[in-house]
Amino acid sequence: MTRLSQYSEAFWGSSFTSTAGFEALAQRMKDGRHMCKEFEEYLKQRYEAENRYSKDLQKLEKNMKLKEETGVLERSWNKLKEEMEKMVQIHQDAAANFLKQLDDVKKFNEAQTAKKKAMEETVKKYQSNKINLYSRCMNNHKNYKDKCREKDSASDNYSVMRSSVTVQAKDLEKANKAKTKADEDAVKAETAYKSSLDTLESARDLWEKEMQAACDVFQKLDYDRIKFLREHLWVSLNVDSQVAVEIDDCCESVRQVLEHCSMENDICAFIEKYQTGTNRPARIFFEDYYTNTDTMGRRGQRSGGQRSQPPRSNGATMSDNTYATVDDEDGLYATLQSPPDASTVTSFDKLLIISRPHTKQMPCELTVEVGQKVHFVRQMTNGVQVRLAESNKFGIIPNSCIRL
Template sequence: MPGLTHFSDSFWGTGFTSSAGFDALVQRMNEGKKLSRELEDYFRQRGKLESSYSQDLMKLFKSLKMKEVVDTIEKTWNSIKAEVEKMAESHSKAASSFQKQSEEMKKFAEVQTVKKRQLEDHVKRYQQNKNNMYTKCMNNKKNYNQKCQERDTAKSVFEANRQSVTITAKELEKLRMKKEKSEEEKSKADLAYQSSLDALEHARMEWENAFQTACNEFQSLEEERIAFMREEMWKSTNIDSLTAVSVDESSETIRKVLETCQVEEDISRFIEKCKTGQERPAKIQYENYYGNVPVENNVKSHATPPANRAPQPIPSQGTRPAPPQSRAPDARIVDVEQDSMYSTIDSSDSTYSTIDSSARITPIDDNQLYHTLEMSDDTGTVVSPMSYSGMCTVVHPYVAKNASELTVTTGSKVIFVRNMANGFIQVVEEGTKKYGLIPERCVQKFEVPKQNQENPPLIDFL
């Protein structure tokens, strides 16, 4: 501890009219008052924050609906929601405590302010009186010194002229009267000076006693303020600790419930309760859109061969001559008469079709063959390969190099018609319905769809 512990021993000064010690004490009191207001404001704001947070937690709790306990994770979630309500209550209690501290701090500061104002006014009154007496005393002292000088001058002049033989009695009498008057004025000034000194000393003693009392009271108020603020800060820290302990207890409750949560157990329980089976859906098979479309006006229906009939190969029409390398192979369209005999290929009973050898083959001009989708027989009936061809997707673009070929782009759809030599195939473009040749590598691999229709097509390509 420092050597000086009392205000009454530490705030004096040698200057008679100096108020440095009193001013220092007043400044300290004002700083304490400001600090008290800041602490009061802190408690009030903390109370508002805790209250707002508590209300928000309570709103959150009310918005959460308790789940019917199914598995351990639902049980944990219900525990969290229940602990949220406890946390909201803890923060609500903290808000009330901070608000109470704010009110107590305000009352304490008001009481101290009143006491300090009274002490300040009391000391200032005696200090002002002391200063006034000092000023009056100094004026009387100045007047006294002046009168003394005048008296000494008058006496010297009178004594000098008294020895002179040339001065008249009348003039000498005037000098004597002036000397006596200066003696009288000097005595009066001396009496006033001494009286003012007595009054000044009395004022000084009163001021000293008042300031001594004020120092003791100021020290008492300051000690009380520091002790009170320290206690209130301690209380606020305890409030935070209690709130934190309450929140930690809620968190510990949640952790204990979480320890019982088992992933495998919840998964197994859900499977046993809601399982729908282990068999997966079968693969969806491709169905050709043109597989079951009948060809009208140029076909004749025939019954499907019996299922126990052995499959028969299609009769060969002879070896096709290889086309010249400089151009695409010639294409021919087979026109089938109304009375042509045929049978269909049935994949379900492994039966293959045969084509009557009486079918007539008619050569068609290349431009007519590759640049149109529609083809006619002798009767003018239109026969479209779309009724029985497979659908493909172009994966590489190709630009036609002659009139027999077809320009295609990546992603376009084409209908396969037949294989040609030199790696070319005949196709029909789905959108434009243009007919021509493209390299086989330009299309995605495909399978010719199975024929499931009752009446098979009558047209084939050589």
């Protein structure tokens, strides 16, 4: 398995609104800042300790006033006092060294924090914009589907009323206006949906570029931080070695660990433990309502987002001797034709028996009784269109009224 070595390869997510990768990197930056703060505190305490110790040694050296002793013991004592002066200077130098390192770490940490904060704010801005536009796009998608349903419902209602023998002209005109308005609303909803998709894709592209830049910046900051802390920790350990040779074994054991410290290996180890995914979110494409929605057995045909108007056969008008059949050529809209003889009915001549009575509530419906025989014409969104066996009347009844 290939070992990942770049943040930009490992901190994405397949979910369009996922922020897990960015949050993992932001936490990494936060943890790195905390380590720098801890190192600052360590250097501060070491400076204060060395400074206090040098002052205590200096005070002790001034109180060393041997007067009565002579000979070799006197020279030994005087030599000890001389060496004590050197020890004071050594610890003063150590305190100054720790103080300088403390200042360097503070400046480094502040510079890294400023770069990290600026990049985080930029990514969060584009990330928030992407999520808001995604939410708006999904709302437009829902509105688009609702308007398409309303359009189909209005079209079906108009078709049913147009094929009814009892509908009044004003009701038919009202249904036609509702159908026209539903068509216009569906087109507007589709336009808004497509436009929001374009806007969303633009926001996604901007976010991805900023996220890519953030990954590169964060990895560079991480690289610099690891390198900086490794070098300064090494120097501080050298100071300890210079101050006290006796604790050099302890410092050497730490150095042995630091010798194995690699910026690349540390980064790869972090990736292995905290990676959130290698797949970037895919682009969200336009979903055609008529491709993915069952429209009650009809094949939707669309041109520019609108259905074609149903054709009329030879200028036929609504009357008692007209009825609707399915146009076999496009399978979508009904045409008006003169009713054939009962012996010629084949495509919808399936005999059904009424199992539940129904009293018509609308002009396009039929009143039927239990046991009455009807012929199936076609399935509608609001029921079944049938022809009465005894009178050849056409109308709609609920699905629950029939049995084979």
